[in-house]
Amino acid sequence: ELKVEQNPLFLSMQEGKNYTIYCNYSTTSDRLYWYRQDPGKSLESLFVLLSNGAVKQEGRLMASLDTKARLSTLHITAAVHDLSATYFCAVERTYKYIFGTGTRLKVLA
Amino acid sequence: DSGVTQTPKHLITATGQRVTLRCSPRSGDLSVYWYQQSLDQGLQFLIQYYNGEERAKGNILERFSAQQFPDLHSELNLSSLELGDSALYFCASSGGQEETQYFGPGTRLLVL
Numbered sequence: 001e002l003k004v005e006q007n008p009l010f011l012s013m014q015e016g017k018n019y020t021i022y023c024n025y026s027t028t029s030d031r032l033y034w035y036r037q038d039p040g041k042s043l044e045s046l047f048v049l050l051s052n053g054a055v056k057q058e059g060r061l062m063a064s065l066d067t068k069a070r071l072s073t074l075h076i077t078a079a080v081h082d083l084s085a086t087y088f089c090a091v092e093r094t095y096k097y098i099f100g101t102g103t104r105l106k107v108l109a
Numbered sequence: 110d111s112g113v114t115q116t117p118k119h120l121i122t123a124t125g126q127r128v129t130l131r132c133s134p135r136s137g138d139l140s141v142y143w144y145q146q147s148l149d150q151g152l153q154f155l156i157q158y159y160n161g162e163e164r165a166k167g168n169i170l171e172r173f174s175a176q177q178f179p180d181l182h183s184e185l186n187l188s189s190l191e192l193g194d195s196a197l198y199f200c201a202s203s204g205g206q207e208e209t210q211y212f213g214p215g216t217r218l219l220v221l
Contacts, residue, residue, distance in 0.1 A: 031207075031208065042199060043152075097154040097167065099151060099154075
């Protein structure tokens with residue numbers, strides 16, 4: 001059974017600091033997704049990672065995938081207040097999708 | 110705006126009732142997905158359709174059913190509703206090799 005663990009659950013950080021969110025999963029996967037969700041809003045796709053060693057970057061966010069370790073990371077560089085949101089990873093295997101519990105990020109000025 | 114539309118935005122109904130949620134995917138997207146988000150169960154994948162055919166089922170209850178029509182819009186039918194079915198229901202669509210999913214604004218269902 002595919003299980004996805006995401007940590008930390010909550011993250012409060014100062015503006016300008018760096019931090020990493022971790023997403024571990026239990027079995028092989030076909031794709032790994034990162035999403036952002038603002039309070040009361042829908043999900044916004046950030047990254048889709050397909051293969052081992054994949055790295056994608058958009059602005060202050062960078063996602064990477066290590067399929068051998070079954071680990072994906074979402075790295076935040078020089079955080080700004082606008083990045084405050086909940087971030088989810090999701091793992092796909094044979095067209096079925098399992099989500100992590102989400103990381104609620106709060107960036108303090 | 111993702112280009113995915115969902116109706117209605119809000120729905121309040123009683124236990125035992127049946128409701129239908131509707132989703133129109135982005136133009137050209139052949140895949141439609143349904144998800145449920147609740148405080149106690151988090152985000153759960155329910156079902157995926159591809160070009161009118163069911164492709165995968167997740168944690169979808171037998172009381173729930175879905176279909177995708179020839180014009181690619183999709184409907185999620187929830188019947189014999191229980192209090193625990195109260196949740197946000199999202200539809201998403203995708204196309205292309207990476208299968209990036211674009212989520213609709215969601216339907217908030219409240220079962221009283």
